[in-house]
Amino acid sequence: xxxxxxxxxxxxxxxxxxxxxxxxxxxxxxxxxxxxxxxxxxxxxxxxxxxxxxxxxxxxxxxxxxxxxxxxxxxxxxxxxxxxxxxxxxxxxxxxxxxxxxxxxxxxxxxxxxxxxxxxxxxxxxxxxxxxxxxxxxxxxxxxxxxxxxxxxxxxxxxxxxxxxxxxxxxxxxxxxxxxxxxxxxxxxxxxxxxxxxxxxxxxxxxxxxxxxxxxxxxxxxxxxxxxxxxxxxxxxxxxxxxxxxxxxxxxxxxxxxxxxxxxxxxxxxxxxxxxxxxxxxxxxxxxxxxxxxxxxxxxxxxxxxxxxxxxxxxxxxxxxx
Amino acid sequence: xxxxxxxxxxxxxxxxxxxxxxxxxxxxxxxxxxxxxxxxxxxxxxxxxxxxxxxxxxxxxxxxxxxxxxxxxxxxxxxxxxxxxxxxxxxxxxxxxxxxxxxxxxxxxxxxxxxxxxxxxxxxxxxxxxxxxxxxxxxxxxxxxxxxxxxxxxxxxxxxxxxxxxxxxxxxxxxxxxxxxxxxxxxxxxxxxxxxxxxxxxxxxxxxxxxxxxxxxxxxxxxxxxxxxxxxxxxxxxxxxxxxxxxxxxxxxxxxxxxxxxxxxxxxxxxxxxxxx
Amino acid sequence: xxxxxxxxxxxxxxxxxxxxxxxxxxxxxxxxxxxxxxxxxxxxxxxxxxxxxxxxxxxxxxxxxxxxxxxxxxxxxxxxxxxxxxxxxxxxxxxxxxxxxxxxxxxxxxxxxxxxxxxxxxxxxxxxxxxxxxxxxxxxxxxxxxxxxxxxxxxxxxxxxxxxxxxxxxxxxxxxxxxxxxxxxxxxxxxxxxxxxxxxxxxxxxxxxxxxxxxxxxxxxxxxxxxxxxxxxxxxxxxxxxxxxxxxxxxxxxxxxxxxxxxxxxxxxxxxxxxxxxxxxx
Numbered sequence: 049x050x051x052x053x054x055x056x057x058x059x060x061x062x063x064x065x066x067x068x069x070x071x072x073x074x075x076x077x078x079x080x081x082x083x084x085x086x087x088x089x090x091x092x093x094x095x096x097x098x099x100x101x102x103x104x105x106x107x108x109x110x111x112x113x114x115x116x117x118x119x120x121x122x123x124x125x126x127x128x129x130x131x132x133x134x135x136x137x138x139x140x141x142x143x144x145x146x147x148x149x150x151x152x153x154x155x156x157x158x159x160x161x162x163x164x165x166x167x168x169x170x171x172x173x174x175x176x177x178x179x180x181x182x183x184x185x186x187x188x189x190x191x192x193x194x195x196x197x198x199x200x201x202x203x204x205x206x207x208x209x210x211x212x213x214x215x216x217x218x219x220x221x222x223x224x225x226x227x228x229x230x231x232x233x234x235x236x237x238x239x240x241x242x243x244x245x246x247x248x249x250x251x252x253x254x255x256x257x258x259x260x261x262x263x264x265x266x267x268x269x270x271x272x273x274x275x276x277x278x279x280x281x282x283x284x285x286x287x288x289x290x291x292x293x294x295x296x297x298x299x300x301x302x303x304x305x306x307x308x309x310x311x312x313x314x315x316x317x318x319x320x321x322x323x324x325x326x327x328x329x330x331x332x333x334x335x336x337x338x339x340x341x342x343x344x345x346x347x348x349x350x351x352x353x354x355x356x357x358x359x360x361x362x363x364x365x366x367x368x369x370x
Numbered sequence: 371x372x373x374x375x376x377x378x379x380x381x382x383x384x385x386x387x388x389x390x391x392x393x394x395x396x397x398x399x400x401x402x403x404x405x406x407x408x409x410x411x412x413x414x415x416x417x418x419x420x421x422x423x424x425x426x427x428x429x430x431x432x433x434x435x436x437x438x439x440x441x442x443x444x445x446x447x448x449x450x451x452x453x454x455x456x457x458x459x460x461x462x463x464x465x466x467x468x469x470x471x472x473x474x475x476x477x478x479x480x481x482x483x484x485x486x487x488x489x490x491x492x493x494x495x496x497x498x499x500x501x502x503x504x505x506x507x508x509x510x511x512x513x514x515x516x517x518x519x520x521x522x523x524x525x526x527x528x529x530x531x532x533x534x535x536x537x538x539x540x541x542x543x544x545x546x547x548x549x550x551x552x553x554x555x556x557x558x559x560x561x562x563x564x565x566x567x568x569x570x571x572x573x574x575x576x577x578x579x580x581x582x583x584x585x586x587x588x589x590x591x592x593x594x595x596x597x598x599x600x601x602x603x604x605x606x607x608x609x610x611x612x613x614x615x616x617x618x619x620x621x622x623x624x625x626x627x628x629x630x631x632x633x634x635x636x637x638x639x640x641x642x643x644x645x646x647x
Numbered sequence: 648x649x650x651x652x653x654x655x656x657x658x659x660x661x662x663x664x665x666x667x668x669x670x671x672x673x674x675x676x677x678x679x680x681x682x683x684x685x686x687x688x689x690x691x692x693x694x695x696x697x698x699x700x701x702x703x704x705x706x707x708x709x710x711x712x713x714x715x716x717x718x719x720x721x722x723x724x725x726x727x728x729x730x731x732x733x734x735x736x737x738x739x740x741x742x743x744x745x746x747x748x749x750x751x752x753x754x755x756x757x758x759x760x761x762x763x764x765x766x767x768x769x770x771x772x773x774x775x776x777x778x779x780x781x782x783x784x785x786x787x788x789x790x791x792x793x794x795x796x797x798x799x800x801x802x803x804x805x806x807x808x809x810x811x812x813x814x815x816x817x818x819x820x821x822x823x824x825x826x827x828x829x830x831x832x833x834x835x836x837x838x839x840x841x842x843x844x845x846x847x848x849x850x851x852x853x854x855x856x857x858x859x860x861x862x863x864x865x866x867x868x869x870x871x872x873x874x875x876x877x878x879x880x881x882x883x884x885x886x887x888x889x890x891x892x893x894x895x896x897x898x899x900x901x902x903x904x905x906x907x908x909x910x911x912x913x914x915x916x917x918x919x920x921x922x923x924x925x926x927x928x929x
Binding site for chain 1: 654655657658662665666667668669671672675676678679682683686730734735737738739741742747748750753754755756757758759761766768769771772773792796799824825828849852853854856860863880883884887888902905909910913917
Binding site for chain 1: 447449452454477478480481484485487489491492493494495503504507508553556557560
């Protein structure tokens with residue numbers, strides 16, 4: 049009888065496993081489906097333009113010429129600028145909360161900084177248009193001529209442009225990097241810091257040891273932020289000026305991959321135009337998948353050293369009660 | 371000899387020797403502890419510790435777990451400072467200077483008082499960089515000086531022969547015993563006067579433990595060593611002096627031989643003969 | 648200046664810079680919330696909730712259709728994502744260490760990082776293109792896919808918070824795996840799963856990009872899920888980039904409402920998590 053009930057249990061277990069597993073497989077299917085669908089929808093453009101799609105600078109739907117270089121440039125440039133601004137701030141926040149802050153401030157500060165991730169992109173955009181752009185325009189107008197002559201600051205002082213977009217992106221990316229980096233630091237064994245202190249390290253030197261210990265995870269957290277910045281759409285399109293050009297100027301209106309899809313998708317009258325836009329989406333998908341996969345692997349490699357799994361949703365993370 | 375005795379609610383008899391515990395074979399006191407109390411928040415974990423730890427000797431701290439021996443050893447280099455709400459009161463003098471006086475530079479203090487922990491904690495860096503770390507943060511840039519110090523420290527820690535051909539390899543690739551000796555080498559590299567060891571062999575196998583114990587014997591030529599151990603045989607083997615801690619107090623302090631063979635206090639005798647703890 | 652002094656100063660400066668970083672991040676947060684409350688709060692009135700958008704030039708009007716539209720959209724999204732996400736989360740928590748589970752977890756994390764506009768294109772190809780019509784369903788599918796990874800991972804994590812004793816108790820009584828999950832573990836984890844859903848809803852309620860070419864927009868009242876539908880976010884976008892002051896005010900009001908909805912959802916999720924954790928600690 050014992051044997052019998054055991055067998056019943058295991059067969060029931062088997063079907064339970066298969067059924068729930070089938071639902072889980074849908075998640076895999078979703079990722080694969082996105083890749084498949086986007087490839088299918090962009091065939092026309094891939095066949096027609098090949099590599100010239102990625103090197104061409106002319107985007108002319110009327111005559112059917114599509115070169116996406118300005119969008120790629122705008123996306124990479126804005127994201128890298130955002131990263132340069134956001135990374136030191138995000139790491140500073142992570143360090144402050146996990147290493148320096150008084151205990152009673154930790155949780156409120158974590159929560160507040162992560163609130164930045166909860167604010168919708170459209171609200172960032174709205175704030176960008178009506179608050180940030182006028183401020184930036186004022187700054188641009190007050191910039192001395194000597195500075196305005198530099199390649200980095202050429203162009204009319206519109207307020208909208210690359211610099212404003214990078215600023216907004218930086219703010220949006222900060223909570224993602226800081227919350228993961230904070231978790232990584234929290235999981236660095238105290239013994240590492242103690243070893244440094246025992247050798248006569250200052251507080252900052254001990255923190256550097258902790259950062260060194262969590263290096264790969266922290267790089268992962270930075271890449272996670274980068275992935276976010278690459279795909280950010282609404283706030284960017286509202287403040288970047290939407291003008292496809294390849295220039296280093298922070299004052300110049302530019303364009304990004306996500307923004308051009310958002311603005312032109314419903315206007316794309318013919319198949320080639322639509323395929324060209326989907327191809328941009330496909331590349332955005334591939335880049336973000338690669339970056340996210342890599343950053344996850346790096347973060348997981350850190351997680352393996354510690355027992356606690358890390359949440360992917362910043363708002364759900366809790367400091368363990370001491 | 372008068373001994374103040376008191377009875378705790380638990381029924382255990384505790385007491386503190388009122389003798390200021392100068393060992394019979396009096397030597398120059400390197401570390402002098404007077405009326406030292408320690409608190410974690412509200413909880414008082416060390417009660418009026420008085421000890422005179424002599425130079426270039428091995429002093430063992432023994433006692434049941436939770437007796438405060440680890441807290442005490444971590445007070446000597448003010449390692450407990452990094453724990454929020456922990457504070458020490460009283461006097462711990464090193465060469466006659468109170469390290470708990472205001473204005474003490476703890477960074478400088480910890481260079482003079484090295485520490486080896488219960489669990490080896492090498493940095494995830496190369497063997498070389500581990501040993502050189504303390505010197506590098508201290509501002510030594512000279513490559514030659516660093517090389518010399520790394521070699522000398524590894525030799526003193528009896529690790530040189532095993533690692534001299536792979537100094538650039540990760541320290542994490544070493545065995546547990548080797549990692550612990552690396553941590554000793556790392557502590558020695560900054561040329562401390564005092565070496566604190568918090569159960570340095572408790573996580574090691576017997577062979578690795580023997581190596582560490584031999585090393586401790588050699589190191590006392592040059593260093594004042596304070597070692598915390600829960601292993602009484604180890605204390606008997608490696609130390610010149612032994613302090614018995616219980617419930618945050620020093621019950622008895624004296625020559626190791628005497629503590630183990632002919633202790634003055636009943637509690638010490640019970641502990642070293644394994645009757646409790 | 649001695650080297651030791653320099654080190655001490657460097658440490659102090661670095662620590663101060665970290666504190667400054669926190670202030671630098673709280674500054675835009677404070678500014679955004681301030682403007683949303685100031686501009687949006689003052690533009691908000693009863694008409695905003697009950698009236699339809701007025702044509703350009705006519706003052707007043709509201710976003711009744713967009714509010715309902717957003718509710719319908721996130722309802723549809725939950726309809727698609729919750730069953731799949733919960734079952735998936737159950738699988739991951741019941742079989743945490745299989746290769747399949749690791750792959751799914753990884754895929755969920757990767758999916759969580761896919762730009763929402765890309766998911767919009769996918770939903771367009773999947774739902775809009777075959778019938779050649781924008782629809783609330785298409786928008787719901789896009790939002791559902793965006794919800795999915797969050798529901799999956801939070802369900803998994805919160806199921807793991809269920810004390811192992813409960814499960815063992817059920818199994819010891821001879822319950823099958825499915826019985827123990829559905830009659831013991833799931834009810835115990837229900838607050839947790841609801842939390843996961845709330846967090847996911849909070850995220851997708853604020854999405855704009857994937858709706859632009861799925862749910863599209865609709866100037867009129869519509870609850871037909873086979874037709875284009877308005878949403879708060881798209882409406883705010885349309886108004887924000889328009890040249891009319893009156894529409895700008897409406898956009899701020901919409902943003903205010905959005906932020907309030909999202910804050911309410913995420914705060915209640917947080918409270919639920921805390922309660923759950925406290926329950927487990929006892």
